[in-house]
Amino acid sequence: MNRSNSIWSSVDWVMIALFLFLSFFGWLNIYGAGYNFEQTSIFSFSNRAGKQFVWLMTALVMGFVILLIDEKTYDILGYVLYGVMILILVATPFLAHDIKGSYSWITIGSMSIQPAEFAKCITAIAVAKYMGRYEYRLRTWRDLVVPFLLIVVPMLIIMVAQRETGSALVFVAFLLAFYRQGMSGLVLLAGILAIIVFVVTIRWSILPTLIILTVIFGRGAWRLWHKPLVHKVILTVCFVVYIGIACGSSYAFNHILQPHQRTRIEVLLGMKDDPAGAGYNVNQSLIAIGSGQFLGKGYLQGTQTKLKFVPEQDTDFIFCTVGEEWGFLGSTIVLLAYLGFILRLITIAERQRDTFSQVYAYCVVGVFLMHLTINVGMVLGLLPVIGIPLPFFSYGGSSLFGFTMLLFILLRLDAARVNKLH
Amino acid sequence: MINDRFFRRSYIIAGIAILVVFIYLVRLFMLQIVDQSTKQKADSNALVRQIVYPSRGLIYDRNGQLLVFNQPIYEVTVIPREMRHHFDTLAFCQALHIDSSYFHTRMAELSDRKRNRGYSAYTPQVFMSQLSKEDVSSLSEVKFQFPGVNIRHRTLRDYTYNAAAHVLGSVGEVNQQDLDRDPYYQIGDYSGRDGLERQYESILRGEKGVEVLMRDARGRIQGSYHEGELDSQGTAGQDLTLTIDSHLQILAEQLLGENVGSVVAIEPKTGEILVLASAPGWDPKTLVGRQRGPNYSALLDDPRHPIMNRATQALYPPGSTFKLLQALVGLQSGAISTATLYPCSGPSSTPIKCTHNHGSPVTLEGAIEQSCNPYFWGVFRDILQLHGYGKNNRDFRQMYNQWRDDILSFGLGSKFTDSDVPNQVSGSIPSAELYDKFYGKTGWKAITIRSLSIGQGEILVTPLQLANQAACIANSGYYITPHLVRTDSTQRDQLSSNAPSKHHSAVSTEHFAAIQQGMHRVMTNGTGRWYNVPELGMCGKTGTVQNPHGKDHAIFIGFAPLEDPKIAVAVVVENVGFGATWACPIATKIMRKYLTDYCPTSAAPVETNETNKHKHESKQ
Known part of the structure; x- marks a missing residue:
């Protein structure tokens, strides 16, 4: 059997169909969001939809090329790519101009690239390579030190040097892959508990936080009554750490977070009602979505988004346009398409035969799930405003290329798996 | 499969994804289906309803001359x-x-x-x-x-002539009452504040349109919403054609000059009002735009009450002009005939003296010609006593009521309810009940109310009613409701008003010839002779009305020509003296101008009056 033919027969076409649906529907909505009732062609390079079309075509070519590249390339070049990536990430703030407070864009000629968008993919490869080593077994927490470092390093660079909190946060998604490989679920729960402690302390006071912690750890202590001493020590340390988090929450909130981040959280938690100021984006976003009602106002007929009441309407707030113009029906279809997309990713991940592929696949699952959750949660006013794109929907070449790479490398790995069966 | 030990975790991960999407779908449902307020918020955000003001209807005179337009x-x-x-x-x-x-x-x-x-x-x-x-x-x-x-x-109103201000009225910003009364209006709208502008507001204003525009987040207009699907262009107001003859109106106002008074002219056959002038007035251009407020206040404060439309709102005793009706009712009731004579003892007549020198006894036509007070006292007395006084004054009171009804049938004592003339007042012809109240049922007789015989006393009429009375006499017994606008049927539907209708007086047609002859003799031989234009067949009756506010009011009513009356006129000039000297020349000039389009001394009425006054004072 001809090798290249077999790739096309074994590639997951359902996935590609979902990818095409989401990115083309996204492109239509970018045109809708930028449309100001003065008709310019959807293909005109002068508007954002025209540019997005060019990038979409480029992304398709990129996906095609990736499917042709031997899957072993990534395993072989994993660390090299990672090293280069770290260098670029470190260099970026020195080359970048200040764009809305972040230093994450490198301008080459007329093009701007955001290296952080590609860092997710390359970090996933590096993590997969490390955990996919023949001798690697995830038995104790020590086995997770290196994978943790692999994700924390780019995360810190992006957060501290590039000031892109949103992009950095996405790296947390890799924990999902660790979890699937056997990392204790307690780590995820511990993370969730930390968020709860933070929110409760900020929103109300430290007292309810202490009550919650005492109940949880008291119950833990009861269960560990007959366990070895070391468990009790760990539990006590954890308890102290959480008390520390609780005590530090206010300080972190007031001194470490930047003022705009602080107000975004305050608005979300209902501590501040400021529809004209900090709450403006979200308030207008909710009005836009709500006014779409069941069937929406119709394509290109949304007033809220067209008339720029919703800022960032073709990038981070693109889902508004969907809500306003396509209504509950359209929004549901888009959300279900994303759900289908993620469930399909999980199915693909589960059918991988080697750890490298599976770890990589779950990294992909994590990244997409994280983006969907944070982006839509923000637009729906359920999560604080954190500026990350909605995959395939939001305007922007870098993010589209980044997601395309992430997805098509997985598709190539998956197709190769089928080939190995033959 | 690898890592089977943790295989179940894939379900947990899938479960997290499903849970997140489920929560978001619930949230979307709440926002888009349950909460209905956002739609309105979005509209008030983005849509601006901009009113498109229709152009207000123009106003033309009877000859198609543009009187009121928009600037x-x-x-x-x-x-x-x-x-x-x-x-x-x-x-x-x-x-x-x-x-x-x-x-x-x-x-x-x-x-x-x-x-x-x-x-x-x-x-x-x-x-x-x-x-x-x-x-x-x-x-x-x-x-x-x-x-x-x-x-x-x-747009604001603008005017071709400084004339007819009372008739046209003015346009100003709507007040709270308008806003409460009619949801059509919004703050800042204009509406007719008085005159015909107010009377015909619903026709003149047209229908406002609305443009639904989209406004972006910075308040900049971004074009029309849904490509103008919800827009309406509005409808321009309809034009009005008045019955007024603007040149005649201007002449009348010039002739009134600095005097206080009014001129009303009616085309008898149609009831169309040719002139409705009231002095003092104002230049309609002054009640427009930014100056409207202060200028209007100044008019209100003016002690001569220029705001008042004297032609329809001022009440005067009709004086000697009332003798015509007295004679007509006398003929109709049978109390007198055209041949009836009454003696006149000149200034020594009782109970009312005569102010003119003429022979005695006088005929009806002669009495009209000479405005003989004793004659009409005789007529009035004989009407009221036609059946004696009867028990408890019953027959006398019945006759008085009969007389009153006949007088009312000439359009006196009430507004012309089917007319479009704004700001009318009723006037009054005293009822029997009024005298009962003063004197008791049996306490009053003809002699008690003798002033009524010569149009003095409790009778009050408006100049419009006087002109209508003249028209009714010219028509030999009927009048068409006096009106100001030549309305076509669609406009009338909108106003739900009737076509000007024909009203018959209680006096039969055959009795009018003698009165008309008498009025003609007034112009040829009597008190109107100095201003007569013989070839025009003028008929008239002067009146000089005593009043407590100073000099007498000068009154004149008349029509011309005798054979085929084309114009009926009433003139009242306050506190100047004799009707023959002051009111008559104005009326004859109006009639002459209308019938021949010629007016000899239109620009200088006062001088004419002065010279004539000295010439004739002794003869009155």
Whole structure:
């Protein structure tokens, strides 16, 4: 059997169909969001939809090329790519101009690239390579030190040097892959508990936080009554750490977070009602979505988004346009398409035969799930405003290329798996 | 499969994804289906309903001469928010011919929310209003230099002539009552405040249109919504054609000059009012635009009450002009015939003396010609006593009521309810009950109310009623409701008013010839002879009415020509003296002008009056 033919027969076409649906529907909505009732062609390079079309075509070519590249390339070049990536990430703030407070864009000629968008993919490869080593077994927490470092390093660079909190946060998604490989679920729960402690302390006071912690750890202590001493020590340390988090929450909130981040959280938690100021984006976003009602106002007929009441309407707030113009029906279809997309990713991940592929696949699952959750949660006013794109929907070449790479490398790995069966 | 030990975790991960999407779907359901308020919020965010003002109907006179039209006025609006950057205040002030201190004061006023409650830095605020085309011309050339500055236009009324102010009325901003009464109006709208502008408001105003415009987040207009699907262009108001003859109206106002009084002329066959003049009046142009407020207050404060339309609102005893009706009712009742004679003892007559020198006894026509008071006292007395006094004065009172009804049938004592003439008052012909109240049922006799015989006493009429009375006599017994607008049927439907209808007087046609002859003799031999134009067949009756406010009121009613009356006229000039001297010349000039389009001394009525007055005073 001809090798290249077999790739096309074994590639997951359902996935590609979902990818095409989401990115083309996204492109239509970018045109809708930028449309100001003065008709310019959807293909005109002068508007954002025209540019997005060019990038979409480029992304398709990129996906095609990736499917042709031997899957072993990534395993072989994993660390090299990672090293280069770290260098670029470190260099970026020195080359970048200040764009809305972040230093994450490198301008080459007329093009701007955001290296952080590609860092997710390359970090996933590096993590997969490390955990996919023949001798690697995830038995104790020590086995997770290196994978943790692999994700924390780019995360810190992006957060501290590039000031892109949103992009950095996405790296947390890799924990999902660790979890699937056997990392204790307690780590995820511990993370969730930390968020709860933070929110409760900020929103109300430290007292309810202490009550919650005492109940949880008291119950833990009861269960560990007959366990070895070391468990009790760990539990006590954890308890102290959480008390520390609780005590530090206010300080972190007031001194470490930047003022705009602080107000975004305050608005979300209902501590501040400021529809004209900090709450403006979200308030207008909710009005836009709500006014779409069941069937929406119709394509290109949304007033809220067209008339720029919703800022960032073709990038981070693109889902508004969907809500306003396509209504509950359209929004549901888009959300279900994303759900289908993620469930399909999980199915693909589960059918991988080697750890490298599976770890990589779950990294992909994590990244997409994280983006969907944070982006839509923000637009729906359920999560604080954190500026990350909605995959395939939001305007922007870098993010589209980044997601395309992430997805098509997985598709190539998956197709190769089928080939190995033959 | 690898890592089977943790295989179940894939379900947990899938479960997390499903849970997240489920939560978001619930949230979407709440926002889009359950919460209905966002739709409205979105609309109030993005949609601006801009009123399209229709052009108000024009007003023409009976000859198609344009009387009232619309002039464009301009408003300069500013969007303060957009003026922040690169705004050359100095150049802006120069373009508007204002100094910079005015600019800063005005901007401070605009942004003071106590005084300007609708202030928003993002929406257009009226910086200067009611500017003429000249005022804004230099700004409009360089407007592009000033971000946020716009010029809007609306219309104000303008007038061809300084005439007929009372008839036309004026247009001003709607008040609270209008807003409460009619949901059509919004604050800042204009409506007819008085006169025909008010009477025909619903026809003249047209129908406002609306443009639904989209406004972006910075308040800038971004074009029309749904490509204008919800817009309506509005309907222009319908034009009105008046029955007024503007040249005759102007002449009448000139003839009244500085005097206080009024002139009404009616085309007898149609009831069309040719002239409805009241003096003093005002220049209608002064009640327009920014000057309207102060000018209107000044008119209200004027002790001569120029606001009052004397032609329809001032009440006068009809004086000697009432003798005509007295004679007609006398003939109709059978109390007299055309051949009836009454003696006259001149100034020594009782109970009412005669003020004119003539032979005795006099005939009916002669009595009209000479305005003989004793004759008409005789007529009045004989009407009332036709059946004696009867038990408890019953027959006398019945006859009085009969007499009153006959008088009322000439259109006196009440408004013309089927007429479009605004601001009418009823006037009064006293009822028997009124005298009962004064004197008791049996306490009054003909002699008690003798003043009524010569149109003095408790009788009060308006000049419009006098002119209508003249028209009714000219028509030999009927009048058509006097009206001001030649309405076509559609307009009448909108007003739900009837066509001017024919009203018959209680006096039969055959009795009018003698009265008309008498009136003709007034002009040829009697009190009107100095101003007669013989070839025009003029008929008339003068009146000089005593009143407690100074000199007598001069009154004249008449029509011409005798054979085929084309115009009936009533003139009242307050506190000047004899009707023959002051009112008659005005009336004859009006009739002459109307019938021949010639008026010898139209510009100088007062001089004519003065010279004639000295010439004839002794003869009256």
